[in-house]
Amino acid sequence: MNDGWFERHTRHCTEWTPRHLVELKRDTGTTVSLVVPARDEEATVGSIVSRVREELVERFPLLDEIVVMDSDSTDATAREAAGAGARVHRTVDVRPDLGHHRGKGEALWKAQFVTHGDILVFLDADLVEWDTHFVSGLLGPLLEEPRVELVKAFYDRVLDREDARPTHEGGRVTELVARPTIALRWPELSGIIQPLSGEWAIRRSLLRELPVPVGYGVELATLVDTHLSRGVDAIAQVGMGRRGHHHQSLHGLGAMATELLAVADRRAGAGPGADTVELHQYGTGGKTMTTEVGVVERGPASRVGPPPAGHGTGAQLAGEVAGRC
Helix, strand or coil, rough: CCCCCHHHHHHEEEHHHHHHHHHHHHHCCCCEEEEECCCCCCHHHHHHHHHHHHHHHHHHCCCCCCEEEEECCCCCHHHHHCCCCCEEEEEECCCHHHHCCCHHHHCCHHCCCCCCCEEEEEEECCEEEEECCCHHHHHHHHHHHHCCCEEEEEEEEECCCCCCEEEECHHHHHHHHHHHHHHHHHHHHCCCCCCCCCCCCEHHHHHHCCECCCCCCCCHHHHHHHHHHHHHHHECCCEEEEEEECCHHHHHHHHHHHHHHHHHHHHHCCCCCCCCEEEEEECCHHHHHEEEEEEEEEEEEECCCCCCCCCCCCCCCCCCCCCCC
16 A cells, blocks of 8 residues: 555544535535435335435535436335435436346446436445445545545445454455455455445546446445556545445355456456356355346546437336425
8 A cells, every 4th residue: 555545545534524525515616416326125125215304405515416227126115215205216217228237336436327426325224234424434535635536435334143243354355355356356455445345436527437337246346446547546445434234145146256356357457258157156055146246337527428319318217206305
């Protein structure tokens, strides 16, 4: 890691109050969009949107819009989000002329076409232990320091156990894939505590110039590409305290790890050349489970032309309650 980077670029959410951030936002003339990608998160997305809206829209006018990107949900995610005050878009309906892929990165990439903020803040929809500083804290470095373009959250993870004991470790894919990959290929990023954190904020002017993997590789790709294009001093990180969320199965994490390795290989000039990778996993008694893992990447949004006449960017989810933001 660059000498002194950790000390210069590691902050804590308690360094800013929402009132102070509102003043910085006004003084800099910056607009902010919150984007919540969600797939089958009806149990949590409504409470997340409600809490953020009450604190960071109504009490402190820090957010200009709250947008939930509904990524192929089969439950009531969209209805819960819209009822709580978000503007909801089905990812598949945003710029349909560009096609559709399944995945978190696709939702974040398409969010660029239905949001307006100078800064985009991303917040996962499955949080169960969190608070609104997960959003406001990310804005501090971006509103204070023009050279900072990407901010990552870090936190003590709450384990999925009865004692809910916090740990300083990252998740299993972070510790077994992301961190070793960074150490080998981009050691300048080794001071990033949670490289795969789903809570992060970025200047639109940067995001629109970056390629975006359509799946779980979006966080690693954005981190590495910011470093390669802007330098490590364009990155900051903010401590948020404790974070609790739902956890995936080991087989699900295998697919995630495959996507991360594909992201790393591409940026190291090693492929893969195909849009999918066939992942073989094995269960009890040697039972084979084969998964087609998508490793498609969307090109920079800045290179995407306007939609065909009459198509627009994508309609809000039909039949849902219009959000307040």
